[in-house]
Amino acid sequence: MVSSDNTLATTIQETTGQYPTARSAADIRKDFPILSRQVHGKPLVYLDSTASSQKPYSVIEAMSAYYETINANVHRGVYEISEEATAKMEKARVKVARFINARQSKQIIFTRNTTESINLVAYSWGNSNISAGDVIVLTEMEHHSNLVPWQLLAQRTGARLEFIPITDEGLLRLDIYEQLLRQQPKLVAFTHMSNVLGTINPVQQMVAQAHAAGATVLVDAAQSVPHMPVDVQALDVDFLCFSSHKMLGPTGIGVLYGKRELLEAMPPFMGGGDMIRTVGLRQSTWNDLPWKFEAGTPSIAEAVGLGAAIDYLNELGMANVRQHEQEITAYAMEQLQAVAELTIYGPHASQRGGVVSFTLGDIHPHDLASILDQEVGVAIRAGHHCAQPLMERFGLAATARASFYVYTIPEDIDVLVQGLHKALQIFNL
Amino acid sequence: MSMDYREYILDHYRHPRNYGKLEHPDAHAEDSNPLCGDQLAMDLQVEGDRVTAVRFQGRGCAISQATASMLSEMIEGRTVEEVVRLGKDDVLDALGIPISPARMKCAFLSLRVLHRSLALAGLEKPPADDDDDDE
Numbered sequence: 001m002v003s004s005d006n007t008l009a010t011t012i013q014e015t016t017g018q019y020p021t022a023r024s025a026a027d028i029r030k031d032f033p034i035l036s037r038q039v040h041g042k043p044l045v046y047l048d049s050t051a052s053s054q055k056p057y058s059v060i061e062a063m064s065a066y067y068e069t070i071n072a073n074v075h076r077g078v079y080e081i082s083e084e085a086t087a088k089m090e091k092a093r094v095k096v097a098r099f100i101n102a103r104q105s106k107q108i109i110f111t112r113n114t115t116e117s118i119n120l121v122a123y124s125w126g127n128s129n130i131s132a133g134d135v136i137v138l139t140e141m142e143h144h145s146n147l148v149p150w151q152l153l154a155q156r157t158g159a160r161l162e163f164i165p166i167t168d169e170g171l172l173r174l175d176i177y178e179q180l181l182r183q184q185p186k187l188v189a190f191t192h193m194s195n196v197l198g199t200i201n202p203v204q205q206m207v208a209q210a211h212a213a214g215a216t217v218l219v220d221a222a223q224s225v226p227h228m229p230v231d232v233q234a235l236d237v238d239f240l241c242f243s244s245h246k247m248l249g250p251t252g253i254g255v256l257y258g259k260r261e262l263l264e265a266m267p268p269f270m271g272g273g274d275m276i277r278t279v280g281l282r283q284s285t286w287n288d289l290p291w292k293f294e295a296g297t298p299s300i301a302e303a304v305g306l307g308a309a310i311d312y313l314n315e316l317g318m319a320n321v322r323q324h325e326q327e328i329t330a331y332a333m334e335q336l337q338a339v340a341e342l343t344i345y346g347p348h349a350s351q352r353g354g355v356v357s358f359t360l361g362d363i364h365p366h367d368l369a370s371i372l373d374q375e376v377g378v379a380i381r382a383g384h385h386c387a388q389p390l391m392e393r394f395g396l397a398a399t400a401r402a403s404f405y406v407y408t409i410p411e412d413i414d415v416l417v418q419g420l421h422k423a424l425q426i427f428n429l
Numbered sequence: 430m431s432m433d434y435r436e437y438i439l440d441h442y443r444h445p446r447n448y449g450k451l452e453h454p455d456a457h458a459e460d461s462n463p464l465c466g467d468q469l470a471m472d473l474q475v476e477g478d479r480v481t482a483v484r485f486q487g488r489g490c491a492i493s494q495a496t497a498s499m500l501s502e503m504i505e506g507r508t509v510e511e512v513v514r515l516g517k518d519d520v521l522d523a524l525g526i527p528i529s530p531a532r533m534k535c536a537f538l539s540l541r542v543l544h545r546s547l548a549l550a551g552l553e554k555p556p557a558d559d560d561d562d563d564e
Binding site: 010362363364366397 | 432434439464466467468488489490491492529530531534535
């Protein structure tokens with residue numbers, strides 16, 4: 001899996017002609033103003049990038065500059081600043097397309113976030129392609145956002161949901177996946193990378209198998225696009241969904257990538273302004289891609305911010321981003337394993353992204369998160385991580401989760417470990 | 430504000446009082462905290478105007494589970510009228526430590542379950558909105 005990622009990275013670097021040299025995380029940190037603030041009188045140690053990433057100056061400034069100099073509604077004004085705003089937003093779309101190597105920028109639909117992207121497909125594609133008795137294959141490691149929309153679709157249509165189970169290590173049971181494909185599912189939807197276990201799934205292989213069985217494939221890439229090179233053509237996915245706020249960009253904008261023939265054939269998701277060609281009192285006709293799916297005034301400043309985030313990530317080089325996360329994750333797992341009473345969930349460091357879920361003795365993760373926040377200024381996530389079925393699978397109500405990104409340094413991990421020792425002390429363990 | 434996990438809170442967390450359930454409860458309710466998955470179920474036995482037995486079961490953080498244990502001690506033997514009047518301040522007094530805003534829902538989970546059980550048993554008026562923890 002890791003080797004195929006590396007191959008992908010090489011391909012992208014070759015096609016774009018970029019070979020960025022790696023910047024150190026310590027240097028990168030200087031670009032993120034929030035990382036110099038304090039919490040409870042201690043320097044903030046931010047280990048919750050899987051929930052949402054921090055933003056570099058370049059993103060914040062791009063959005064401010066947009067509001068200060070360009071702000072106007074898009075796709076309607078014939079005056080200069082509206083044309084500039086439209087051009088800025090459409091340029092961001094092109095950046096997104098290139099970032100994931102989409103063939104055309106019209107295959108990039110702006111949504112609010114990954115959740116909305118998945119819901120768009122579940123309603124628009126799902127309602128016209130899924131009927132009673134059809135099989136939809138999901139996995140036991142899905143975030144609620146890639147589970148509940150399909151439950152709703154199954155309720156609307158009478159389709160049947162099937163699930164690929166996972167091993168104790170947190171890897172998909174691909175042998176059972178093969179069996180499920182014999183039921184000729186209409187759709188296979190799964191996450192590229194688990195937000196709880198960090199497991200990176202073999203997308204390319206799973207997509208090829210699904211296609212051979214005649215299924216359409218949606219990949220939840222909320223955790224992969226920010227952290228590793230992703231090439232939609234190489235992976236051959238039909239739909240791919242991700243969010244800006246997890247990749248250094250602003251909240252309020254997400255992406256749906258789709259194969260053109262699928263998107264062309266799909267009816268609109270939401271109706272309103274911008275998505276129409278002509279409107280009568282009783283009937284309307286639809287705009288072209290991608291605007292057919294973008295009803296109402298879009299998140300323009302956010303699109304500009306996402307564009308700036310992609311520029312920033314491209315300068316770092318996504319292969320470098322992945323490399324750094326592999327190193328920091330391996331370091332974190334080694335340090336955490338040395339802490340008494342600590343249990344780590346999920347696969348070996350080589351098969352995961354920058355996410356480590358764990359429990360510490362009988363300390364509930366929420367108590368642990370409170371202690372880490374107050375005692376050492378460490379921000380981690382505690383709870384079910386919007387993946388309740390996965391937690392059930394491991395017999396857990398909650399875990400603590402530390403997650404890493406381009407600005408995470410080994411010292412952050414060391415402070416986390418100090419905090420864990422304090423928690424053990426407080427709980428007399 | 431610094432939450433301080435005192436010894437007695439950890440004692441209630443690890444050795445909850447009145448843990449379990451009643452065979453034939455006169456009042457029962459359960460609830461969970463969707464944010465963090467804390468779960469709690471409570472059974473009351475009522476004889477005349479008094480709560481004569483309490484049992485609770487749950488899983489969750491030290492704050493939610495210790496509070497439930499402390500609340501159960503506060504209830505047992507009290508009149509229904511007294512129990513109906515128990516509010517958030519009583520719970521915070523019993524905890525005796527500052528609770529950060531994010532953890533208020535944990536602290537008040539058992540209180541909500543208690544009042545819900547009394548309301549379901551017709552022993553108190555249902556709260557207008559028993560999910561309202563906004564301060």
